[in-house]
Amino acid sequence: MYSLSTISSNHNAVVTLVLGSSEGLQLAARIPVDEELQYIPRSGRYHQVPKWYQYKPRSILGTSWLDGLIDSNVERKSIIIADEGGVGKTKAACLAINYILNQHPSQAILIACPRRVIPNWQQELRRIIPHRKDCIRGSQFSSAKILSRPKPGHIYIVSKHSLKLHLKSLKEKWVFDNKKNQPHGEEYVVKKAFSLVVIDEAHQGKAQQIAEDEMEIDAEEEREKGRFKGTQLYNALKTVCRDYSDRQIAVTASPLSLDLSELVALGELIGVENEFLECIRTPENIDDFLEQWVAAFSPCRDLFHKDMVTEDDVRLFKQEMLGNNSMTFLPFQEKIRAILNDSDHSKWLDEEKRKIWLNEMNPLSPFISVTLREHLGNEAQELFRTRYTWTHSVKLHREHSDSLDRDGPQIGNRIRYEQSWPTNAMKGSPPRCQGHGFDKDEGDANCGEPRFIALLDEILPRDPVLSKPSELQMRKGAVIFCNWIRTVQQLKEWLNGRRINVAGQDIKIRAHRLTGDDQNATQLLDNIDRNLSAKKGEFNIVIGTSAIQEGLSINWATTVVHWDLISNPQMLEQRTWRLDRHRTEHHADSFNVVYLVTDTKSDIEMTKRIQNRARLAADILGQSFNPQAWPRAFDRSLNNEIFERIYSGQAKSFLHPHAADLAAIWDPDMKTKTVGLGEKNRTLQQQAILMGLGEVSEWGLDTEKLRSKMVVEAKNLVDPKSDSCKKLRDMMVMAEHQDRVVLQLMHPQRGWSHDIRLDGVKVPSKQPGPGIRRHAISVDPKGALLTRVLRRLSESKGVLRGPRERDPKIVFSVDCSEKVSEYEWELDELQRILDLDVGKLFVAQANSVNGMFTAKENHLSTIKSSDLELIHDMLSRAVDKKHVIQIDSTIHIDLKNCCTKVIERLHQCCQDELERIDSELDEYDEDENVLKEVYHNTGLEDSELRRLEWIKREILILEDRENRISNWKKRLDLALQNDNLYKARARYVEGFR
Numbered sequence: 001m002y003s004l005s006t007i008s009s010n011h012n013a014v015v016t017l018v019l020g021s022s023e024g025l026q027l028a029a030r031i032p033v034d035e036e037l038q039y040i041p042r043s044g045r046y047h048q049v050p051k052w053y054q055y056k057p058r059s060i061l062g063t064s065w066l067d068g069l070i071d072s073n074v075e076r077k078s079i080i081i082a083d084e085g086g087v088g089k090t091k092a093a094c095l096a097i098n099y100i101l102n103q104h105p106s107q108a109i110l111i112a113c114p115r116r117v118i119p120n121w122q123q124e125l126r127r128i129i130p131h132r133k134d135c136i137r138g139s140q141f142s143s144a145k146i147l148s149r150p151k152p153g154h155i156y157i158v159s160k161h162s163l164k165l166h167l168k169s170l171k172e173k174w175v176f177d178n179k180k181n182q183p184h185g186e187e188y189v190v191k192k193a194f195s196l197v198v199i200d201e202a203h204q205g206k207a208q209q210i211a212e213d214e215m216e217i218d219a220e221e222e223r224e225k226g227r228f229k230g231t232q233l234y235n236a237l238k239t240v241c242r243d244y245s246d247r248q249i250a251v252t253a254s255p256l257s258l259d260l261s262e263l264v265a266l267g268e269l270i271g272v273e274n275e276f277l278e279c280i281r282t283p284e285n286i287d288d289f290l291e292q293w294v295a296a297f298s299p300c301r302d303l304f305h306k307d308m309v310t311e312d313d314v315r316l317f318k319q320e321m322l323g324n325n326s327m328t329f330l331p332f333q334e335k336i337r338a339i340l341n342d343s344d345h346s347k348w349l350d351e352e353k354r355k356i357w358l359n360e361m362n363p364l365s366p367f368i369s370v371t372l373r374e375h376l377g378n379e380a381q382e383l384f385r386t387r388y389t390w391t392h393s394v395k396l397h398r399e400h401s402d403s404l405d406r407d408g409p410q411i412g413n414r415i416r417y418e419q420s421w422p423t424n425a426m427k428g429s430p431p432r433c434q435g436h437g438f439d440k441d442e443g444d445a446n447c448g449e450p451r452f453i454a455l456l457d458e459i460l461p462r463d464p465v466l467s468k469p470s471e472l473q474m475r476k477g478a479v480i481f482c483n484w485i486r487t488v489q490q491l492k493e494w495l496n497g498r499r500i501n502v503a504g505q506d507i508k509i510r511a512h513r514l515t516g517d518d519q520n521a522t523q524l525l526d527n528i529d530r531n532l533s534a535k536k537g538e539f540n541i542v543i544g545t546s547a548i549q550e551g552l553s554i555n556w557a558t559t560v561v562h563w564d565l566i567s568n569p570q571m572l573e574q575r576t577w578r579l580d581r582h583r584t585e586h587h588a589d590s591f592n593v594v595y596l597v598t599d600t601k602s603d604i605e606m607t608k609r610i611q612n613r614a615r616l617a618a619d620i621l622g623q624s625f626n627p628q629a630w631p632r633a634f635d636r637s638l639n640n641e642i643f644e645r646i647y648s649g650q651a652k653s654f655l656h657p658h659a660a661d662l663a664a665i666w667d668p669d670m671k672t673k674t675v676g677l678g679e680k681n682r683t684l685q686q687q688a689i690l691m692g693l694g695e696v697s698e699w700g701l702d703t704e705k706l707r708s709k710m711v712v713e714a715k716n717l718v719d720p721k722s723d724s725c726k727k728l729r730d731m732m733v734m735a736e737h738q739d740r741v742v743l744q745l746m747h748p749q750r751g752w753s754h755d756i757r758l759d760g761v762k763v764p765s766k767q768p769g770p771g772i773r774r775h776a777i778s779v780d781p782k783g784a785l786l787t788r789v790l791r792r793l794s795e796s797k798g799v800l801r802g803p804r805e806r807d808p809k810i811v812f813s814v815d816c817s818e819k820v821s822e823y824e825w826e827l828d829e830l831q832r833i834l835d836l837d838v839g840k841l842f843v844a845q846a847n848s849v850n851g852m853f854t855a856k857e858n859h860l861s862t863i864k865s866s867d868l869e870l871i872h873d874m875l876s877r878a879v880d881k882k883h884v885i886q887i888d889s890t891i892h893i894d895l896k897n898c899c900t901k902v903i904e905r906l907h908q909c910c911q912d913e914l915e916r917i918d919s920e921l922d923e924y925d926e927d928e929n930v931l932k933e934v935y936h937n938t939g940l941e942d943s944e945l946r947r948l949e950w951i952k953r954e955i956l957i958l959e960d961r962e963n964r965i966s967n968w969k970k971r972l973d974l975a976l977q978n979d980n981l982y983k984a985r986a987r988y989v990e991g992f993r
Contacts, residue, residue, distance in 0.1 A: 019727075019789065021796035024878035025692020027987045028685050029786040030813055030840035031875065034865040036102040037678050039131040040665050042760030042776065049667040053371040054092040055659035057081050058099045061247065065276075065366040069347075069357050070335040076367065078241075078248040078270040080202070083371040085577030086384060089251050090120060092369070093198055094128040095662075096249060097155065101129070104195035106835055108150035110245070112237065113200035115140055115159040116522040117551050121200070125155060131738070131780065148173050150193055160199070164236040172950045174244050194245040199237055201550055202250035202266055234269065241270050253550070253574050260286065267367055275331045276366040287612065294619040296326035297362050301622060304358040314345040329363045336361075362620075373647065374623050380647040385555070385583055386590035387576075387645040388464075391607075391632045394454045396598045397422060403432040409605035411567060419602055420487040420564050422449060440493040447494045451596055455480075455561065456500055458639070463559045464590045466502045466539060475533040475556040475587055477540040481549065481575045483564040485515050491543045491563070500539075507539050514544035521548055529556040549574050555581040559592045565606050565631055569614035572630075595631035607633045665760075677868040683710075684875035686758050689779050689786065691879065696793060697727040699746070707879060710758040712746075712777065720748055735785040742777045743785075791819040798884040799891070800877040800988045808846040808991035810855050811863065811874065812895050814902050814984050827906060827982070830968050834909050837862050841987065843870070844898050848991055853893040857901040874988050891992055899984035903975050910969040917962045924955050 061079055064072045083089045097109055111121055118140050126133045137146055138157035144166040147156055163170075174193040241248045248270035260280045267277045299320040306313060318340045327333045348354050359365065373380045395401070400422045407415055418424050422433040437448035447453070461467060465476035482488050496511035510532065514521050525548075528540050533556040542554070549571070560579050562572060572595075579591045597603050610630055618625035628643035661676035687706055694701035700716030716724040725747060732743045745754050752773060759778040779785065802809075816822045831838040845859035863870065877883040887893055931948045975981040 019696040019792050019794065020698070021794040021798070022692040022695045023796060023798040023800050023884050023987070024688045024881070025696060026790070026793060026813075026985075027800060027811075027841075027874055028688035028692060028878045029781060029790055030987070031681075031685055031781065031871055032839050032841070032863060032865040033682070033685070033781050034102070034678055035131075036098055037662065037665055038682060038781070039129065040662075041127070041130055042665070042778075050091055050095060050663075051088065051376075052663065053083075053375065054088050054095060055663055056369045056371065057092050057249065058096040058662070059659040060369060061096050061099070061249070062103075065331070066336075066357055066360055068353060069339055070332060072332050072335070074273055074275065077246065078250075078267070078272045078367060080250045080252060080266060080270070080272075080368045082252050082368050084373050085253065085574065086581050087371050087373060087376075090124045090200075091128070093200075093249055093251055094121075094124050097125070097196065097198065098129050100196045100247060101132070101153065101155070104246070106152045107195035107246070108152060108193065109155045109196045109198070110147065110150070110194045110240070111138075111155065111157045111198045111200065112160045112163050112240070113157065113198075114204070114551055115161070117200060118157050118159070121157050134737075144170065150174075160201075160204070160233060160237065163240070164233050167236045167239065171239075171244075172946050173953075192244050192246050194240075196247045196249065197241055197245040197270075198249045198251065199241075199270065200251045202237075202252045202269065203262070204233070204550075234265075238269050253570065260289075272367040279329055279331055279363045287616070290616045290620065292325065293329055293363070294616065296324050296329055299324075299326075300358045300361050304355060309349060309351070309354065311345040311349070314348040317348075318345075330361070331366060370621065372621055372623055377647060377649045383582055384580060384647075385588070387580060387593060388590060389593040389595075389629055389643045389645065390641060391595045391597050391635075391638045392454060392459060393597050393599070393634045393636045393638055394451045396450055396600060397433060397436060397448065399436070400433040401598065401600050404600045404602060407602075409601040411602055411606050411609065415602050416564065416606075417484055419598070419600060420482060420484045421490050423490075424484065424486055439490060451563070451598070452491070452494060454596075456498070459561060459592075459594050460500060460539070460559065461502045462592060463502075463539075464592060465558050465588055466505075466507065469503045469505055471588075472505060472536045473534060475529065477528065477533050477542070477557040478559040478561065479548075479554055479557045479578060480541060480543045480561045480563050482543060482545060483566065485545060487563065488513055488515055488543045488545060495541055495543070506537065508537060510538055510540045512540065512542045514542055514548050521552065525552060525554055533557075546575075548578065552578055553581050554578040555584065555587045557591065558588050559594065561594045561596060562631070563596055565595065565597070565603070565610065567606055567609040567613065569610050569617060569630060572610070597631050597634050599634045604633050607631045677872055678865075681868060681871050681875055683758065683760065684872070684879055685781060686778055688875055688878035689781065690758075693731075693779070693789070696789075697731060698724045699728070700724065706758075710760075712756040712758070714746060717746055718748055731785070731789070734788040736783065737780075738778075739780055739783050739785040742779060745775050745777060791823055795985065797887045797889075799887055799893070799986045800874065801883050801885045801992055802873050802877060802988060802990035804990075804992060806990045808848040808853060809843060809989065810846045810853055810893060810895065810898075810986055811841055811843050811870075811988040812855075812898065812984050812986045813840055814842065814899055814982050817980050817983050825971055825981075827902070830906055830910075833964065833968070834906075834913060836909065837864060839863055842898070842902060843867075844895075846989075846991070851891050851992075853891060853986075853989060853992065855893075855895055855898045857897045860898060860901055873990070877988065885989075885992070887986065891989065893986045893989070895984035895986060896979070899982055900976070902984070903972055903982060907969065907972040907976065910965050910972065913965055914962060914969065917958050917965070921955065921958055921962075924951050924958070927951055928955070 057079060060076055062075055062077070064074055065076060066072065081089050081092055083092065097111075101109055113121060118138060122136055122138075125136050132153075132155070135151075135154045136157065137154055142158070144158040144162040147158065147163075147166075147170055150156060250266060250270045252266065264277050264281055299317050303309065303313060303317045322337070322340050327337060330336055348357075364370065373384065376383065396404075396419075400419075404415060404419055414426055417426065418432050422436070422438045423431040425431040435442070437444035437446065440447075460478065463476065463478065465471050465474050480491060482491070492511045492513045495509050498509045500507050500509065512524060512528070514524065521544075525542070528542070532538065532540050542548070542557070548554070555578075557579050560576055562575065566572060576593050579593075583589055597607060607630075611627055611632070614630045615625045617623070626643065628641065629645065632638060661678060664676065665679050687710075690706060690712060691701060691703055693699070694703075694714060698716055699714040702711070702713045702715070705711045705713055714724075716722060717728060719725065728743060728747055732740055732747075735743055745756060755772050755774040757774075757776055759776040814827055816825055819826075828838050828840050839862035841863040843861055843863050844855035844857065846856060847854045865871075885891055928948065928951050931944060931951070934944070935948070971981075
């Protein structure tokens with residue numbers, strides 16, 4: 001009996017398989033596909049449905065702001081994805097990457113991210129575009145040197161810091177100067193190295209130094225991250241975005257975690273239009289500015305939430321917007337004012353358009369895509385862990401607090417550092433408080449710091465797992481966020497090895513330090529999650545700085561303590577989000593968030609600042625505000641006042657029209673418009689391909705089941721010794737990747753069988769019987785299998801007939817006469833080399849007289865994936881075998897002139913390309929000679945030497961391309977002289993009466 005390991009043992013073997021004829025397969029295998037939609041994994045292990053909000057970046061990239069309302073003529077090529085943590089920014093970016101990759105296949109895409117998250121990007125990309133997993137390059141250990149020659153259609157994932165180090169040497173290799181012989185005086189068209197650059201954790205490396213009262217705090221760590229003005233990291237990333245990429249995406253935390261000035265710097269990093277940034281450049285008083293912002297756009301929020309909108313509602317909305325100062329916050333003010341003064345309100349009554357416009361009518365939306373958890377409604381309650389929050393008030397040691405209060409209600413770096421731990425002191429200054437058992441090296445057995453005592457006696461015993469002895473075998477632990485390395489060190493020394501008694505259980509604490517000085521944070525946290533957090537008698541505590549507040553998932557932990565506060569509420573949330581992740585079966589369903597607040601004047605001022613800014617942020621971003629969710633001023637009665645976060649209501653969802661079809665394909669149950677024609681065509685194409693393969697290989701497919709239920713059953717593929725199984729094994733040799741797996745599944749196996757259905761079919765919830773495995777399959781229309789099968793199909797005289805009542809039209813292919821021996825001369829390969837619209841099918845208008853079809857060669861075009869209606873008609877006929885008619889006996893078709901016309905067009909394209917290459921080579925030769933002459937006379941500087949080396953490489957590349965195209969031109973010269981090299985064959989006709 002055959003096994004999967006032996007039935008395709010040598011896929012490089014020469015296949016002499018001769019297949020039967022199938023008009024449906026000849027047509028369906030040549031149909032062009034929209035790769036963004038074609039290869040979406042509709043079911044199986046890769047199928048993880050994106051949420052409605054994850055389509056937003058893909059929808060707005062490349063569109064204009066307030067599209068359909070005003071004519072801005074500014075395409076959005078640079079956007080910031082600034083969703084809240086845990087919402088799925090990476091998947092949203094991957095959907096946008098897939099879109100750009102298919103729109104611009106001749107360029108590469110670059111993802112620059114922290115080294116530790118490279119595996120996360122690889123995993124998410126493979127889920128979204130599994131058919132391109134071989135084109136995803138880069139690993140945690142690979143250098144940015146892999147970017148020296150980016151290949152078209154590839155996605156490169158590299159460390160930002162590695163990119164910074166190697167940028168100087170890479171820049172010389174990234175110049176693609178395609179001078180298309182423009183008339184004198186016009187700008188050259190420059191093809192940049194990348195169609196898209198994605199920068200993850202883009203706030204690392206921002207240009208402006210963080211204001212002193214916002215500084216977080218470990219200076220060495222901040223320098224490592226590049227958060228100071230003029231840093232090499234910021235400048236390197238800005239250079240890549242500006243000079244070597246056509247589009248840019250920055251992925252970051254919620255935008256109000258940044259000052260507006262820093263948000264402007266982030267926009268400048270990725271090349272956001274200056275028109276968009278001018279509206280938010282730093283005002284004199286940021287708090288007053290935000291207050292005015294909230295008031296100005298309240299009419300937009302009110303109208304957005306209205307269920308039924310009348311013209312009177314629109315009229316009132318326009319009056320309110322014109323009456324306040326909202327125009328000062330928006331770009332294109334005159335155009336927006338004209339729209340608001342327009343007396344025609346009808347366009348605002350379309351709910352879909354109205355919601356998009358209202359959602360975009362604010363200063364951030366021209367270049368930022370934001371999704372908050374609260375926008376998800378009840379869905380967020382099910383998705384995220386339950387969160388309990390309280391402010392824990394602790395009186396500091398009297399000597400410590402008195403010393404701090406003498407400086408008044410300050411929140412600058414110095415006083416916050418010295419409050420963080422009693423013996424902390426700036427260089428050259430003595431500690432404010434010492435000698436009371438605060439430091440471990442003082443020799444006392446017990447720590448005298450009141451917050452430490454409260455942590456052990458009052459906070460940790462409330463941990464959701466520790467407080468329940470029956471659940472101590474679950475994963476558990478705590479994270480303590482500090483702003484200062486010295487505080488981290490003191491807490492680690494006091495906590496490590498200490499034993500506490502909780503609910504009658506003796507628990508040993510294992511403390512771990514993580515700061516900017518510590519490497520391999522991901523490995524340590526992963527080890528705690530997998531191996532340590534579930535030990536019954538132990539409790540792991542990670543004490544860290546901002547080094548672990550970004551890009552890490554710590555959902556094994558069940559308590560997070562904010563030992564030090566910072567005045568930006570969104571940065572506090574950034575830290576909490578490390579625990580505030582999706583529910584999983586391995587981790588506790590709830591966790592505690594504890595803000596440690598003391599009785600000092602500094603903390604009173606700090607909590608006041610946090611509350612005010614949190615309220616403003618909530619108003620701007622459309623969130624509800626509850627003061628209990630944030631640190632409050634010192635009050636010991638608050639220690640028992642616990643706030644449970646509850647998400648409620650309906651999701652504020654809407655889909656941009658550009659994403660509706662895409663969303664419907666990923667999730668057929670999503671409430672969008674009817675499934676588009678593109679998806680119907682994909683299903684028809686898969687049916688036609690499988691029917692055709694079964695027909696030419698005699699599988700005995702049940703075509704009725706395949707048509708009606710999408711079930712793949714083959715009565716002739718039961719006995720491995722049958723001729724049909726032998727042909728199937730021969731076909732496996734021609735297949736690659738997933739197509740080979742599909743054919744292997746069709747082959748009979750001892751002891752078990754398969755329930756095979758087309759990918760995308762809703763599988764019955766009932767599990768199959770014993771020994772039966774369920775699979776969803778699809779065949780790659782552009783894969784090696786169909787390419788090789790087409791060469792071996794026997795040509796028939798049949799052609800598929802379309803509707804009779806239409807104008808006469810012929811769809812045909814132009815193929816090598818010797819399709820197997822001369823496969824390298826197939827015309828679609830030349831189209832790819834010349835960067836043309838690649839297609840295997842052409843369409844021509846025709847004259848029809850008495851059963852004679854004569855194609856009009858002047859009305860000739862390549863069929864594209866966007867020709868949805870024509871493709872639908874063709875595939876419908878390919879699936880239904882009733883529409884085959886015979887050439888010669890029923891209909892006569894003359895395609896000789898069309899074949900010649902196609903070859904002539906390609907011949908002219910080759911000639912044009914060779915002339916362009918000659919022109920470029922002449923320029924490079926001239927530059928090379930000038931540099932060589934300078935070299936012999938005076939010598940060259942380093943930059944000139946690099947330029948000379950680069951010119952030599954470009955000359956070699958161009959000469960190689962010239963040689964390839966010259967060979968093709970000779971081939972086409974022969975074809976124009978010899979009718980026997982290529983044949984045009986009709987595949988489909990319309991208008992035959």
